[in-house]
Amino acid sequence: MKVTIIGSGYVGLVTGACLAEQGNNVFCLDLDPKKIEILNSGGVPIYEPGLKEMIERNRAAGRLQFSTDIAASVAHGDIQFIAVGTPPDEDGSADLQYVVAAARNIGRHMTTAKVIVDKSTVPVGTADKVSAAIAEELEKRGLSSELCSVVSNPEFLKEGAAVEDFMRPDRIVIGTENNPAGLRAKEQMRKLYAPFNRHHERTYYMDVKSAELTKYAANAMLATRISFMNELANLADLVGADIEAVRQGIGSDSRIGFGFLYPGTGYGGSCFPKDVSALSKTAKEHGRDLKILDAVEAVNEIQKYVLVEKIEKRFGKDLSNMKFALWGLAFKPNTDDMREAPSRVIIQELVKRGAQVVAHDPVAMLEAKHCLDIDSKGNPAGLKNVSMVDNPMDALNGCDALVIVTEWKAFRSPDFDAVLQKLTRPIIFDGRNLYEPQAMEELGIEYHGIGRHN
Known part of the structure; x- marks a missing residue:
């Protein structure tokens, strides 16, 4: 299948390389000419085990290319993945300017039906904004918005194990619209991910907003476990207990498990901090405080x-x-x-x-x-x-x-x-x-x- 990845950062590069590894013809777009120059000269702008070798292998096979040409990228892929950054805004919400800009570029250049996939981590309701931006650009050109369908396909990649996570996922979440275009998009996504479901079905199909919320909910849950254990570790210091013994004692409960029960100096990275903050901000926009997540953030900063x-x-x-x-x-x-x-x-x-x-x-x-x-x-x-x-x-x-x-x-x-x-x-x-x-x-x-x- 012909696939375009908009954004050649962490998520975009891993997604593009792994889809190319499965035989797809992948076009990776980025508007940063320095980044594209690095990629076309055989380098990789980020460190991720196994990624450089996979990129080299698929570039040599002609299945993976990198460019700054927007028009060419839109023309290439029947499926267009938006994998641009969503940095935190000053108020903690996700900044969607790059997502909307990518959507507008698709609307300005597309001439045939496209499936547009939100791969970036985005708050609930982003697919509606992407659809509206594309429809507005299509209307300017006298084209029907029925040419496209927007899908939510959040990533669940751990930095340091992203290639392995993509190639052997524990789940694939796909949110589609409940209309003819959405059903066609669902079928194309099923075909794209078929190689990852050969031994057993890993895909969970749902509506778009549920898929968008699933990503934030997953990261918020993991962040909560980390902050919870850090609070217990600090208490263990005060009372003279050993948090490692406590970890083994509670982790052996099958309802709890051992994952993300390791205390430390707090979580960081590009996902947990901004996703917890963005989810809390989304709730506030709807008149509700997520008190647990506010506490998770506060504990992490102290840690x-x-x-x-x-x-x-x-x-x-x-x-x-x-x-x-x-x-x-x-x-x-x-x-x-x-x-x-x-x-x-x-x-x-x-x-x-x-x-x-x-x-x-x-x-x-x-x-x-x-x-x-x-x-x-x-x-x-x-x-x-x-x-x-x-x-x-x-x-x-x-x-x-x-x-x-x-x-x-x-x-x-x-x-x-x-x-x-x-x-x-x-x-x-x-x-x-x-x-x-x-x-x-x-x-x-x-x-x-x-x-x-x-």
Whole structure:
């Protein structure tokens, strides 16, 4: 099938590459010429395991192309995926300007029937706005709006495992209109996703608004579990309980399960923060407060400061003349995404108290330098007393303590003898509970986890 992907960011690239992998002819559009230049020269502007190889394979096979040509992109695909950004607005709502702009471009250039798919994460009612924008452009050209049908097909991709999630989905959600055009669109989407349903049916068909709400509801539920466990971990610290034992105790209940029950330094990234905020904003627009989600947001913001509070409790408020090694910058492992990353808050707060920070991350340092205003040589341009090194062990040299922020696998089993030799004090503040407190005590390491107790 001929498919167009509008937006070659995280969702667009993964969707385009994976659909091409199934034999479809995919045209990826982006209005950023630098991004398209990178893609056409064999590069990939984001880090995602397996994505670069998949893109290279399908470009070589002629199934995947990248361009800034809007007219060509509309002409190419019978199915047009809108996968542009929906950044949070100042009031917390999703900014739909790029979604509506993409819809208008489709309406300005289409000459044959199209299925328009909202792949971007969008609030309930967005499909109506997309339909209205396309219909308005078609009317200007004297064409019927019956030429198109808008479908909601939200993505459920975990950064760091997005390719695997797309190729082996646990569910595919498709929302269509209940009219002849909607039924035709449903059949085309069924055909497109047929290769992903070969062993068992994974697709859930529903109305458009229900599909739109499903995406937000899923992310809000996961964010709620994270904030809930962070609250319990903070309580465990106060009462002398071990949150790991609690996690195992409640996770073994089949009604609860173990997923997203790991306490830490708070969630970040491009999805949970903005989706929780946008869902809460949608409710307020309809005269209702989602009190649980408001609490989830508040807890998450507080949690980003927990490690700093532990450091301050141990060393005092004045951290001048102290140096901290920091392992992990990205908001989660297997990505270079720094959006809403807890590391940004932790670094800023340590520096504010006079400390020096030497950081390492396996893939996110370049992106972190942009976020923290650090130049290409690793020198702090805007945020003073921050540097980055290519080797995690080098970050420890002469530091007063190690602070762990992201749970990269490479950090799980370090050479603790070398850690002890390099640190001036044998202290670890573990924001992801990678290590066992008793094992650290036996090694002579002063260990501060999140809700951990010997």
